[in-house]
Amino acid sequence: MSVLSKLKETIVCLKAGRVTLPYPAQARPVPERFRGRPIFDAAKCTGCGGCANNCPAREILVFDVCQEVRVLQYLGRRCTYCGRCADVCPEKAVTMSHEFENATNAIGDIQQRIELFMSTCQRCGRCFKEPTTLDQLKMKGYRFDDVAHERWVFRSKAYLESEPVVDDIKIEWD
Amino acid sequence: MVARDKLNLLKDKFGPAILRADLPADDRLFVYIEPVVVRDVCRYMFGDMDARYIISIGADDRPFSGKFMVAHNFAFDPEKLLVSVLVHVPADNPKLDSISGVVPAANWAEREIRDMVGVEFEGHCYPKRLVLPDGWPDGVHPLRKDFAWNEVPKDFDDEREFKFDEPPAGCTVVPFGPFHPTLDEPAHFRLYVEGEMVRGCEYRGFMVHRGIEKLAESVLTYNDIPMMAERICGICGCVHNVAYAQAVESAAAIKPPPRAEYLRTVMLEIERLHSHLLWVGLACHIVGFDTLFMQSFRIREPIMWIAEKISGNRKTYGLCLIGGVRCDITPEMRTELRAVLDKLEAEWRPVVAAVLKDKNIQKRTRGIGVADKAACKRSGLIGPVARAAGVDIDCRRDHPYAVYDRVRFNVITDDGGDVWSRVVVRAKEVFEAIEIIRQCLDKMEPGPIQLDIKDELPIGRLGLSSVEAPRGESHHFVITGENNRPRRWRVRAPTYQNLQGVPAMIKDQQLADMTISLGSIDPCFSCTDRLETIDLKSGATKVWTQEELLKLVRAKKA
Known part of the structure; x- marks a missing residue:
């Protein structure tokens, strides 16, 4: 029939009533675990580069300007807000914020740049910020991602342990 | 030991041509055979042994074995077995007998291997370029290992045009797509129309090919890929995420903790719920029944919210890593999820009761877009399309993964084979999904959700994984490799096979039924090859031809 x-x-329609919200005047609050734009906290960051190594979209670059200064740059363009950077950060320096209205004409609104002052390791000559997590990361040499062209540079896969400590400073390019 | 039985059958028949066989588990079989018998073996398996064709995979294995590799994957659904028939093809003369004559469903897969890896299939029934863009130079194959992930071939010819087939005599050509308001992705159907009747079509797709597989095997690492895999599909992302993780786990013999498996099942079923509600809504939208479209979406919304609460996002859950999952369900979420399911069930039941008796929808969808059992077998159709034709397959039951062997559910089938049957199947599967989630919530024990993997994954192992996506079986094939990334990762989404069944579905029916018979694929008119401009001041009109338009576009680009 x-x-x-x-x-x-x-009846189904009538029972439902009105369900829409007056967005954008009033937005629905986002849940606790919501993964919005990642925020990098310079005070907590130790410059280990774990977020950069684990970013599936290769959106985080690390550049050692000199022995003492390491720059960490978040590009924010093709970031998928997967939250892996926040997961792996040993210092909880990355938080997935609750910001989701991120459309912008100026990409600089979203990008972040952290400059870290690093000290020098007596053992390997690498720079670190105490307390170090470098031992766990085991990646050797400096990092020179292509900041000018905003590209990740694929680099050495050598590990610290299997290599002599002395000539550890040389940079390897793939 | 089903795998052993099947292997013995093959050995009896082909004996010395079988070079090696691996049986890593009861439900997996890898058979390495001589290239000369590939067509006979596939004919025997597809015909006499009644296997279901899944997909063919091509891989550049030259850096490791000096040869190319082609794998034809088959499934024995009642016996719960996945079989991969592997052939090594010499690098200096990469030619292999085509199986498209004996397994019609292999048509696309072989053309894709030809494009991407450069293995020629001799005797292919329709050897036309499939995946690569029109201007891509011949003889350059992007999935070969000596082709860099970011390489752009120098002699890319922007002006080389696609050559369409000649339409049959007496037919007019009507273009469907590539762009259409209800079409989520570009796909072009060139329909041959006689009066109002569609007599055939030519499909042209792969316009948004993103090269994810190449990225995975050259740039990303094992735990990066799940996040990329999820973005293969906008609706069934979690399926690819889980299927990839399971394929790697099956290759490396890793068993994720039980709680992780329960969580995977729950999230997959949440995804099925939202996807089915979305599809039923869209199907109604296409036939012009927007009331139900609105109601489906309203009923679906709480599912999106609870998914967001559990995983942090409405749709891209970012769920799996190798050996586990990233987010747990807290006791509060469990209570809330139960409440959402109860409400969903209470709201969906009257809708289904009303719709299943609605004559208007039935008149519009019964007998439309028919794919019968034979068509399912021929084109390898899967999922609700196959189940609506009475083919009783469901990967959740036939090739159990996660915890589907620990929950009870019915596989919904119907016998019409038409659009109406697909609506019925998908509308009813919603209730099964709800039941599965409830059972999971009951049975879930506390425990770790991520395995601590300390060793590097073994190299050169093969892994298969089939996951029942809302639209059908999603199949992933992985060869593990060096540098913490797979050597080869092949994704076969359900639509890859189901699209190949479309030409048969739309043949000899009204042009107006085209959109709904394509169901979720729904392309439409839009690609006209002419454009008329009117000068408002003078009122003069000018009709642009295709050639002039192309010239205009290219001039702007330069």
């Missing part, structure tokens, strides 16, 4: 079906469907 099609008429009966139509009546039933009408």
Whole structure:
């Protein structure tokens, strides 16, 4: 009976009432775990580069300006807000914020740049910020991601342990 | 030991041509055979042994074995077995017998291997370029290992045009797509129309090919890929995420903790719920029944919210890593999820009751876009399309993964094979999904959700994984490799096979039924090859031809 079906469907609609929100005047609050734009906290960051190594979209670059200064740059363009950077950060320096209205004409609004002052490791000569997590990361040499062209540079896969400590400073390019 | 039985059958028949066989588990079989018998073996398996064709995979294995590799994957659904038939093809003369004559469903897969890896298939029924863009030079194959991930071939010819087939005599050509308001992705159907009747079509797709597989095997690492895999599809992302993780786990013999498996099942079923509700809504939208479209979406919304609460996002859950999952369900979420499911069930039941008796929808969808059992077998159709034709397959039951072997559910089938049956199947599967989630919530024990993997994954192992996406089986094939990334990762989404069944579905029916018979694929008119401009001041009109338009576009680009 099609008429009966139509009546039933009408009841479904009437029972529902109005469900839309007056967005953007009033937004629905986001849940606790919501993964919005990542925020990098320079005070907590130790410059280990774990977020950069684990970013699936290669959106985080690390550049050692000199022995003492390491720059960490978040590009924010093709970031998928997967939250891996926040997961792996040993210092909880990355938080997935609750910001989701991120459309902008100026990409600089979203990009972040952290400059870290690093000290020098007596053992390997690398720079670190205490307390170090470098031992766990085991990646050797400096990092020179292509900041000018905003590209990740694929680099050495050598590990610290299997290599002599002395000539550890040389940079390897793939 | 089903795998052993099947292997013995093959050995009896082909004996010395079988070079090696691996049986890593009861439900997996890898058979390495001589290239000369590939067509006979596939004919025997597809015909006499009644296997279901899944997909063919091509891989550049030259840096490791000095040869190319082609794998034809088959499934024995009642016996719960996945079989991969592997052939090594010499690097200096990469030619292999085509199986498209004996397994019609292999048509696309072989053309894709030809494009991407450069293995020629001799005797292919329709050897036309499939994946690569029109201007891509011949003889350059992007999935070969000596082709860099960011390489752009120098002699890319922007002006080389696609050559369409000649339409049959007496037919007019009507273009469908590539762009259309209800079409989520570009796909072009060139329909041959006689009066109002569609007599055939030519498909042209792969316009948004993103090269994810190449990225995965040259740039990303094992735990990066799940996040990329999720973005293969906008609706069934979690399926690819889980399927990839399971394929790697099956290759490396890793068993994720039980709680992780329960969580995977729950999230997959949440995804099925939202996807089915979305599809039923869209199907109604296409036939012009917007009331139900609105109601489906309203009923679906709480599912999106609870998914967001559990995983942090409405749709891209970012769920799996190798050996586990990233987010847990807290006791509060469990209570809330139950409440959402109860409400969903209470709201969906009257809708289904009303719709299943609605004559208007039935008149519009019954007998439309029919794919019968034979078509399913021929084109390798899967998922709700196959189940609506009475083919009783469902990867959740046939090739159990996660915890589907620990929950009870019914596989919904129907016998019409038409659009109406697909609506019925998908509308009813919603209730099964709800039941599965409830059972999971009951049975889930506290425990770790991520395995601590300390060793590097073994190299050169093969892994298969089939996951039942809302639209059908999603199949992933992985060869593990060096540098913490797979050597080869092949994704076969359900639509890859189902699209190949479309030409048969739309043949000899009204042009107006085209959109709904394509169902979720729904392309439409838009690609006209002419454009008329009117000068408002003078009122003069000018009709632009295709050639003039192309010239205009290219001039702007330069």
